[in-house]
Amino acid sequence: MKEYILVVDDEKSLRRFLEIFLEKEGYEVDTAASLEEAEKAIERNVYDLVLTDLRMAGEDDGLKVLRAAIHKNPSTEVVVMTAFAEHKTAVEAMKLGAYDYVDKEALNLGADTITKPFDLGQMRDFIKKAIARKETADIRSRELREEVLEKSSYEGIVGRCEAMLKIFEMIERVAPTNANVMILGDSGTGKELVAKALHSRSERREYPFLPINCAAIP
Known part of the structure; x- marks a missing residue:
């Protein structure tokens, strides 16, 4: 094709x-x-x-x-x-x-x-x-979908609907880069879980993940 x-x-x-x-x-x-x-x-x-x-x-x-x-x-x-x-x-x-x-x-x-x-x-x-x-990304996407469908989760994030699969694919795309990432969402929607997934899939995975509560900073 x-x-x-x-x-x-x-x-x-x-x-x-x-x-x-x-x-x-x-x-x-x-x-x-x-x-x-x-x-x-x-x-x-x-x-x-x-x-x-x-x-x-x-x-x-x-x-x-x-x-x-x-x-x-x-x-x-x-x-x-x-x-x-x-x-x-x-x-x-x-x-x-x-x-x-x-x-x-x-x-x-x-x-x-x-x-x-x-x-x-x-x-x-x-x-x-x-x-x-692109071909490499497609292979990884298929593997990711198979993994999620089998486990019903990805890096601790539960979900297997198409919307969640797209989020997981975006994490896979962005994680290996040095891009700054802003994650938006209401309280309790899993922003920190996404941040942890990005860290886990990045080249910095061997270093500590340090969450900071900006609202608590005086």
Whole structure:
């Protein structure tokens, strides 16, 4: 089965270029010219990879595409492209779960950067790495679901409905990263349990988990 990719960019020529290139590489490709088109496509389909421009119509719509894609399917990989030297926004995208970001201008940001005009070899390798990560995440997701269905719990959190499984998958996605995580919820909904699960699945698991009651701090 072909991997399914969504390309989101308001620049028609680049969007078409990427569509042709990726189809020649053997991928199934959809395109969207705006945030609205992207959201509709994400709602209809499940993509292996979303390749989105950061800025469209002067707005940081790429971040909204990113959020929509991961909300629909936590294992979808997202690569953010930007022609703007806005490292802070690109880093924010990575913290939200983007696989990485590529730069559309000649900005020397590191080995994973692709300049404009794109080096097709680099683009090919970049996409392959993101797809490979997606495949690994899918395997882990299946294992996680089997584990939860067997034990009816995950890291001490009881639940096996689809909503809880999505939370567990998000924990698996975020835990290995260095992203700051804000957990929101009413009192008694299990925020500390989620925090403990994140700690348990992270590279810091060998270090103590230290809960702090902020309300008790004078």
